[in-house]
Amino acid sequence: SADTSPIRATLFPGDGIGPEIAESVKQVFKTADVQIEWEEHYVGTEIDPRTQSFLTWESLESVRRNRVGLKGPMATPIGKGHRSLNLTLRKELNLYANVRPCYSLPGYKTRYDNVNLITIRENTEGEYSGLEHQVVRGVVESLKIITRQASLRVAEYAFHYAKAHGRERVSAIHKANIMQKTDGLFLKCCREVAEKYPEIKYEEVVIDNCCMMLVKNPALFDVLVMPNLYGDIISDLCAGLIGGLGLTPSCNIGEGGIALAEAVHGSAPDIAGKNLANPTALLLSSVTMLRHLELHDKADRIQDAILKTIAEGKYRTADLGGSSSTTDFTKAICDHL
Amino acid sequence: SADTSPIRATLFPGDGIGPEIAESVKQVFKTADVQIEWEEHYVGTEIDPRTQSFLTWESLESVRRNRVGLKGPMATPIGKGHRSLNLTLRKELNLYANVRPCYSLPGYKTRYDNVNLITIRENTEGEYSGLEHQVVRGVVESLKIITRQASLRVAEYAFHYAKAHGRERVSAIHKANIMQKTDGLFLKCCREVAEKYPEIKYEEVVIDNCCMMLVKNPALFDVLVMPNLYGDIISDLCAGLIGGLGLTPSCNIGEGGIALAEAVHGSAPDIAGKNLANPTALLLSSVTMLRHLELHDKADRIQDAILKTIAEGKYRTADLGGSSSTTDFTKAICDHL
Ligand SMILES: CC(C)[C@H](C(=O)O)[C@@H](O)C(=O)O
Ligand SMILES: CC(C)[C@H](C(=O)O)[C@@H](O)C(=O)O
Numbered sequence: 001s002a003d004t005s006p007i008r009a010t011l012f013p014g015d016g017i018g019p020e021i022a023e024s025v026k027q028v029f030k031t032a033d034v035q036i037e038w039e040e041h042y043v044g045t046e047i048d049p050r051t052q053s054f055l056t057w058e059s060l061e062s063v064r065r066n067r068v069g070l071k072g073p074m075a076t077p078i079g080k081g082h083r084s085l086n087l088t089l090r091k092e093l094n095l096y097a098n099v100r101p102c103y104s105l106p107g108y109k110t111r112y113d114n115v116n117l118i119t120i121r122e123n124t125e126g127e128y129s130g131l132e133h134q135v136v137r138g139v140v141e142s143l144k145i146i147t148r149q150a151s152l153r154v155a156e157y158a159f160h161y162a163k164a165h166g167r168e169r170v171s172a173i174h175k176a177n178i179m180q181k182t183d184g185l186f187l188k189c190c191r192e193v194a195e196k197y198p199e200i201k202y203e204e205v206v207i208d209n210c211c212m213m214l215v216k217n218p219a220l221f222d223v224l225v226m227p228n229l230y231g232d233i234i235s236d237l238c239a240g241l242i243g244g245l246g247l248t249p250s251c252n253i254g255e256g257g258i259a260l261a262e263a264v265h266g267s268a269p270d271i272a273g274k275n276l277a278n279p280t281a282l283l284l285s286s287v288t289m290l291r292h293l294e295l296h297d298k299a300d301r302i303q304d305a306i307l308k309t310i311a312e313g314k315y316r317t318a319d320l321g322g323s324s325s326t327t328d329f330t331k332a333i334c335d336h337l
Numbered sequence: 338s339a340d341t342s343p344i345r346a347t348l349f350p351g352d353g354i355g356p357e358i359a360e361s362v363k364q365v366f367k368t369a370d371v372q373i374e375w376e377e378h379y380v381g382t383e384i385d386p387r388t389q390s391f392l393t394w395e396s397l398e399s400v401r402r403n404r405v406g407l408k409g410p411m412a413t414p415i416g417k418g419h420r421s422l423n424l425t426l427r428k429e430l431n432l433y434a435n436v437r438p439c440y441s442l443p444g445y446k447t448r449y450d451n452v453n454l455i456t457i458r459e460n461t462e463g464e465y466s467g468l469e470h471q472v473v474r475g476v477v478e479s480l481k482i483i484t485r486q487a488s489l490r491v492a493e494y495a496f497h498y499a500k501a502h503g504r505e506r507v508s509a510i511h512k513a514n515i516m517q518k519t520d521g522l523f524l525k526c527c528r529e530v531a532e533k534y535p536e537i538k539y540e541e542v543v544i545d546n547c548c549m550m551l552v553k554n555p556a557l558f559d560v561l562v563m564p565n566l567y568g569d570i571i572s573d574l575c576a577g578l579i580g581g582l583g584l585t586p587s588c589n590i591g592e593g594g595i596a597l598a599e600a601v602h603g604s605a606p607d608i609a610g611k612n613l614a615n616p617t618a619l620l621l622s623s624v625t626m627l628r629h630l631e632l633h634d635k636a637d638r639i640q641d642a643i644l645k646t647i648a649e650g651k652y653r654t655a656d657l658g659g660s661s662s663t664t665d666f667t668k669a670i671c672d673h674l
Contacts, residue, residue, distance in 0.1 A: 110553075111448040127481070132518035138485035142519040144464070148475035175566070181469035182479040208573035215552055215577035216447075229512070233570060236545035240552035 006037040007293060010062040010260075014072030015044040016267025017277035022072050024279035024330040025286045028305070031334040034290065034298050039066060043085065045075040045267075054085060060092050063260060068293060070286050071262040075269065087130075090123050095252035095260060096150060097157045098123045098231060101288070102238040102248050107311030108320065112241045118223045119238055120161065121231020122154040122186075123252060128228045146182040146227060151189035157253060158190075158225035159197040169201040170194065173210050173226035173234060186227050211237060235264075246319050249284035251292065259292040261285035271318075275325040278317035280306060283333070305336035343374040344630060347399040347597075351409030352381040353604025354614035359409050361616035361667040362623045365642070368671040371627070371635050376403060380422065382412040382604075391422060397429050400597060405630060407623050408599035412606065424467075427460050432589035432597060433487060434494045435460045435568060438625070439575040439585050444648030445657065449578045455560045456575055457498065458568020459491040459523075460589060465565045483519040483564060488526035494590060495527075495562035496534040506538040507531070510547050510563035510571060523564050548574060572601075583656050586621035588629065596629040598622035608655075612662040615654035617643060620670070642673035 013022035029036055041059035042048040048056075063069045074085050089095065098121040104114055131143035155172075162170050172190040176183035187204055194202035205213070207230050213220050214234070218241055224234060239248040245265035252260045263281040271277060283306050290299035309315055315332035316322025324332075350359035366373055378396035379385040385393075400406045411422050426432065435458040441451055468480035492509075499507050509527040513520035524541055531539035542550070544567050550557050551571070555578055561571060576585040582602035589597045600618040608614060620643050627636035646652055652669035653659025661669075 127512070128515055132516060134518065135482075138522075140483050140518045140522050142481040142483075142516045144479045144481060145472075146477050146479075175464070175569075178465055178566075179469060179479045181471065181477045185475075185477050208569045211548070211570055211574040212577035212581060215574055216581060229515075232512075232545045233548055237548040237552055237574070240549035244549060244553060 006035045007068070008037045008039055008066045009289065010059070010066050010069035011038040011040045012043040012059065012069065012071040013040065014267060015046070015075040016073060016269045016272040018044070018072030018074075018267060020273070020275065020277050020326050021263065021279035021282040022070070024326055025070065025282055027330050028283060028302060028333055028337070029286070031337050032298055032302050032305075034295065034302075043071075043074065043089070045085070055088060060089075063093055063258060067256070067258050068289055069260045070282070070289055071260055072282060073263055073265055073267040075267040087128065089260070090252065093252075093254045093258055093260060094124070095254045095258070096124050097121065097154050097253040098235070098250060099161065099253060099288070100235045100238070100248055100250045100264070102235070102242055104242050105247060105310050106307060107313055108243055108247070110241065110243050112218055115218045115238070115241050117218060117221055117238050118161065118165075118167065119231060119235040120154065120158040120223065120225045121235060122150055122226065122228050123231075124228070125150050126182075126228030144179070144182055144229075146185050148185060148189060151186045151227075152193060155190045155193040155225060158223060159193050159200055162200050162223045163197060167200070167223050169203065169222040170197075171210070171221055171224050172202070172204045173207050173224055173230050174204060175207050175230075176204075177206060183227065190225065207234070210234065214238065214241070239264075243320070245281060246278045247280050247284070249281060249288050251285060251288040259289060261289040261292075275327055276318055277326050278319045279326055279330060280310070301337060302333075305333045308336045309333045343372045344405070345374045345376055345403045346626065347396070347403050347406035348375040348377045349380040349396065349406065349408040350377065351604060352383070352412040353410060353606045353609040355381070355409030355411075355604060357610070357612065357614050357663050358600065358616035358619040359407070361663055362407065362619055364667050365620060365639060365670055365674070366623070368674050369635055369639050369642075371632065371639075380408075380411065380426070382422070392425065397426075400430055400595060404593070404595050405626055406597045407619070407626055408597055409619060410600055410602055410604040412604040424465065426597070427589065430589075430591045430595055430597060431461070432591045432595070433461050434458065434491050434590040435572070435587060436498065436590060436625070437572045437575070437585055437587045437601070439572070439579055441579050442584060442647050443644060444650055445580055445584070447578065447580050449555055452555045452575070452578050454555060454558055454575050455498065455502075455504065456568060456572040457491065457495040457560065457562045458572060459487055459563065459565050460568075461565070462487050463519075463565030481516070481519055481566075483522050485522060485526060488523045488564075489530060492527045492530040492562060495560055496530050496537055499537050499560045500534060504537070504560050506540065506559040507534075508547070508558055508561050509539070509541045510544050510561055510567050511541060512544050512567075513541075514543060520564065527562065544571070547571065551575065551578070576601075580657070582618060583615045584617050584621070586618060586625050588622060588625040596626060598626040598629075612664055613655055614663050615656050616663055616667060617647070638674060639670075642670045645673045646670045
């Protein structure tokens with residue numbers, strides 16, 4: 001666009017390797033001359049000494065105001081509130097859809113070629129309701145909640161995405177043969193939305209069968225939309241097909257056009273601060289953020305540079321079998337820009 | 338054993354291709370001189386004209402009396418009661434553990450070599466409680482139930498199995514970071530049992546991560562034990578690694594030493610009666626039944642003959658890329674006995 005005033009975006013570097021890989025994104029954006037001004041906030045597992053908080057109201061407001069943000073990994077120490085951190089962000093910002101593009105990286109060989117899948121996960125309800133209780137000693141229950149509103153919203157997003165990205169098919173993943181009411185409602189909503197998109201093929205696939213088909217032949221699928229837990233499972237399975245969470249971008253979509261892109265891998269405390277982390281997932285996530293801002297030229301340039309660097313194979317971090325540092329890998333990407 | 342009086346076993350050929358593949362098992366058992374007398378009952382989607390029933394009390398009693406049985410596929414026409422058939426069998430016979438050995442078949446190439454996994458699935462509760470209701474219009478909920486009793490029972494079975502089969506490790510698969518109470522109780526039970534088996538390694542793996550690791554490197558796992566739905570998903574994923582449900586045996590274990598082996602693939606109505614079906618899954622399931630009866634010699638001989646026939650590749654059914662009929666494939670197996 002002709003407007004050159006900088007866009008403001010929120011940055012949560014996160015825990016562990018988060019700050020290093022966030023630095024890598026800043027570096028690449030600077031080199032690519034992306035006019036973004038980062039509003040950096042600490043959100044993470046340690047109490048921030050400056051704010052005495054894991055997560056300040058200002059951090060949330062920053063995303064709400066900027067409408068775009070990038071989030072590094074947040075650690076999962078049991079009982080230390082990680083759960084509430086990731087889930088709190090989703091809840092507070094109403095991040096109703098989690099979108100994970102998953103494609104084979106040229107030159108990085110796995111058992112699968114030409115994977116090209118999009119998983120779109122309902123991100124607010126289902127098995128993540130947090131409603132659980134002990135009925136009597138030794139008998140506990142969890143509530144899975146499915147609502148028409150959230151199901152329609154994520155289905156809309158999936159079909160809209162499919163159409164906008166020239167995709168052919170949306171598969172709704174479910175277990176309605178067992179959970180007829182909950183998953184049944186989810187499917188009903190998908191069907192309603194599907195009718196408004198006659199140009200997009202629509203099908204329904206049972207989750208167990210979907211997983212079997214994905215490992216046999218991922219090319220059978222295109223865009224997949226599903227309730228929260230199935231999305232959690234299938235998006236990681238898909239990531240595994242192309243090499244793991246270190247290579248897959250993720251973006252959370254919220255009401256009012258909010259997009260919070262994120263690396264979904266762990267915070268890798270064992271290698272934190274050692275300049276060994278692979279910034280690819282966060283970099284590719286930042287690309288999805290740029291696309292959300294319709295900065296497609298910048299997005300293309302940066303994505304190309306990342307993919308070229310990986311394809312060349314000269315600079316690769318240890319998790320990809322190389323011995324490059326985070327900064328050398330980042331520099332190699334910048335050199336391709 | 339020296340006792341040559343025939344063992345009685347129940348046979349439910351099931352729907353679609355069920356009768357043909359059951360015939361194949363009978364043929365192979367006869368050729369291998371297995372002293373089994375089949376008690377055949379119809380259980381399936383059509384009303385049996387002789388009994389006017391989908392599932393008679395006598396069919397259930399037959400399994401309860403014989404303690405061993407073999408079950409073919411039962412169809413899933415929506416609203417036609419398939420759900421209740423499979424689940425009813427599990428419930429009525431208290432089939433608390435579903436065991437699926439999943440190993441690469443020599444000579445049948447997939448993307449994965451040397452897969453050798455056992456999934457052990459809790460088979461009676463969890464997300465399969467059937468408890469669902471509409472809270473208000475557009476808001477539905479399902480109850481996931483986890484009990485100490487069922488969790489201990491399946492964990493016991495898994496560790497017992499691991500020990501009896503010389504396995505090294507049991508991994509409990511869960512999502513206790515989200516469902517702290519339900520999956521938390523499941524893990525607590527696994528830990529209690531693990532303590533009684535110090536010779537078996539024990540670990541806990543979150544389901545999303547487990548799926549990613551399975552597709553990246555299945556050799557990371559050995560025996561997996563998990564709640565119902567995760568077992569449904571992961572056992573199919575594992576089947577996909579080695580070629581699909583047409584090749585994987587399954588056995589349901591019930592209280593009092595009942596074993597109901599089963600083919601878990603569909604009833605394939607499109608090819609039913611055409612002598613095209615692949616009987617491998619039911620044959621390998623019948624082998625697990627023989628092992629349950631401690632007829633290891635017969636089990637070994639039959640398993641070898643099946644694996645040799647597949648490895649040679651001369652006789653293969655259409656689903657495996659060949660053009661053999663069910664009967665020719667069966668004959669080839671018999672020739673190897
Ligand atoms: C860490 C965990 C709470 C989270 C989830 O289950 O959603 C993670 O697996 C993810 O996919 O973002
Ligand atoms: C058909 C269906 C009800 C069943 C299940 O979900 O358990 C099947 O997938 C299985 O694994 O046996």
